[in-house]
Amino acid sequence: MDFALSDEQVSLRDEVRRFAENEIEPVATEYDEEEAYPQEVMDKAAQMGLTGAHIPIEYGGAGYSVLDVAIIIEELFSVDPGIALSVTSAAFGADAIMAFGTEEQKDRYLTQIASGEAVMGTAVSEPDVGSDVSAVSTRAERDGDEWVINGNKMWITNGSVGDFFVVMCRTDPDASDRYSGFSQILIESDRDGFTAEKITGKLGIRASDTAELIFDDVRVPEENLIGTEGAGFLQMMQFFDDTRTMVAAQAVGIAKGATDRAIEYAKEREQFGRPISEFQAIQHKLAEMAMKTEAARQLTYKSAWAVDQRDQQLTALASMAKAFASRVAVEVADDAVQVHGGAGYVNDFDVERFYRDAKITEIYEGTTQIQKNIIARELLGKSFV
Numbered sequence: 001m002d003f004a005l006s007d008e009q010v011s012l013r014d015e016v017r018r019f020a021e022n023e024i025e026p027v028a029t030e031y032d033e034e035e036a037y038p039q040e041v042m043d044k045a046a047q048m049g050l051t052g053a054h055i056p057i058e059y060g061g062a063g064y065s066v067l068d069v070a071i072i073i074e075e076l077f078s079v080d081p082g083i084a085l086s087v088t089s090a091a092f093g094a095d096a097i098m099a100f101g102t103e104e105q106k107d108r109y110l111t112q113i114a115s116g117e118a119v120m121g122t123a124v125s126e127p128d129v130g131s132d133v134s135a136v137s138t139r140a141e142r143d144g145d146e147w148v149i150n151g152n153k154m155w156i157t158n159g160s161v162g163d164f165f166v167v168m169c170r171t172d173p174d175a176s177d178r179y180s181g182f183s184q185i186l187i188e189s190d191r192d193g194f195t196a197e198k199i200t201g202k203l204g205i206r207a208s209d210t211a212e213l214i215f216d217d218v219r220v221p222e223e224n225l226i227g228t229e230g231a232g233f234l235q236m237m238q239f240f241d242d243t244r245t246m247v248a249a250q251a252v253g254i255a256k257g258a259t260d261r262a263i264e265y266a267k268e269r270e271q272f273g274r275p276i277s278e279f280q281a282i283q284h285k286l287a288e289m290a291m292k293t294e295a296a297r298q299l300t301y302k303s304a305w306a307v308d309q310r311d312q313q314l315t316a317l318a319s320m321a322k323a324f325a326s327r328v329a330v331e332v333a334d335d336a337v338q339v340h341g342g343a344g345y346v347n348d349f350d351v352e353r354f355y356r357d358a359k360i361t362e363i364y365e366g367t368t369q370i371q372k373n374i375i376a377r378e379l380l381g382k383s384f385v
C-alpha cells in the first residue's frame, strides 16, 4: 500500500497546475459570464495532451491511468470548474469506445479526440428520462444496413460543439426484461436530421456547453453500433463506473480550490485589529474544509485505483467516492463563501463561482440518491434497483 504520488505524478500535477494558472485562470470569469465555450483554451489543452489524457498512446492519446487522470482533473477543477469540464469532457464517451468498440472505431474516433480535431459526448438523459435509465425512449430501428434514429436527448455536455456522440437507444422495444433491448450507437453531428439546441442560464459550469439533441430520422451505418446489440444498458453502467470516479475528482478539485482561496483570504482580511485567520472559529472552519477535502481525495484515489485494477469493489467505491466528494465540494464551497463574508457573494472573488459550480457534481452522472441506491444494492447483493 502506497499513499504517496510517484515522482511522475508529482511532475504531472505541477505541469497541469501551471497550465491552469497561465491559460485558464486569467479568462475564467469572462467565459463564465458569457456562457461561452472556451475554444482557445481547448486548442492549447489538446496540444498538451489533456483532452485525450486517458486515450491509449497507440491512438494518439497520452495513455494516462485513471489515477493520473484524477490528478489532472483535480488540478484543473481547483482553478476553474467550468473550463476544466470542457477540457476533461472532450473525450466523454471515449471509454465506451475503448471498452467495447471495434478496432476500426478506435482508429477512427479516438485519434480525432486525442489530436484535438474533434470533441465528443455521451447522450443518455431525455426530457422525461433521468435517473431511470431503463426508460430511455430514443428509438433506433434497422433499415437495410443502416440504423434510423428518432428521439430527443436532454442536458448533453458538449451537445452543440460535439462532433459525435455515444447515444443510448432503444433497439428492441419487446425485450423480455427492463435492461435488455438497448444499444449504444455512435451518431455524428453532421448527419441529416441531427439538431442541437444550446441550453443557457445554468447555475454553474457555464463555460461548459450543454444542449438538447434532436434526432429526426437520422441515419447512420450499422457499423456505428458500439459493442453488442441489446447490451447497451450494461455497457453504459460499466462506463459510469469509470466516469463517476472522474466526477469525484472534479469535486475534490473544487473543494481544494475553495479551501486554498479561503486560507489566502483569511490571512489577508483584518477585523477587530487582526487577520480573521487568528479567530479560532475561522481556524476550525479551515481545518474542517481541509479535513473533508483530504478524506474525499483518498476515497477518490482508491476508487481510481479500483478502476485501473478492475477491482471487484469498483462499482461501490465509485458511487461512494462520487456521493461523498460531491457533498464535500458543496459544503466546502459554502464555507469558503462564508470565510469571505460579503466579498464572497460577488464575482470579484473565485469562491462565488466555485459555490455555483459545486452543485452539479451532486446531480450529473447519477444523483447522490442514485449513488446511495447503487451502494445499497452492492451491499445487499441485489441486481439493479
Ligand SMILES: Cc1cc2nc3c(=O)[nH]c(=O)nc-3n(C[C@H](O)[C@H](O)[C@H](O)COP(=O)(O)OP(=O)(O)OC[C@H]3O[C@@H](n4cnc5c(N)ncnc54)[C@H](O)[C@@H]3O)c2cc1C
Binding pocket: 121, 122, 123, 124, 125, 129, 130, 131, 132, 154, 155, 156, 157, 158, 202, 210, 360, 363, 364, 365, 366, 367, 368, 369, 370, 373
Ligand atoms: C449541466 C448538466 C450536464 C449534464 N450532462 C449530461 C450528459 O452529458 N449526458 C447525459 O446523458 N446526461 C447529462 N445530464 C443529465 C443528468 O445526468 C441528469 O440530470 C441526472 O441523471 C438526474 O436526472 P433528472 O435531472 O432527470 O432528475 P430526476 O431523475 O427527475 O430526479 C429528480 C430527483 O428525484 C430523485 N430520484 C429519482 N429517482 C430516485 C430514486 N429511485 N430514489 C431516490 N431518489 C430518486 C433524484 O435524486 C432527484 O433528486 C446533465 C445534467 C446537467 C444539469
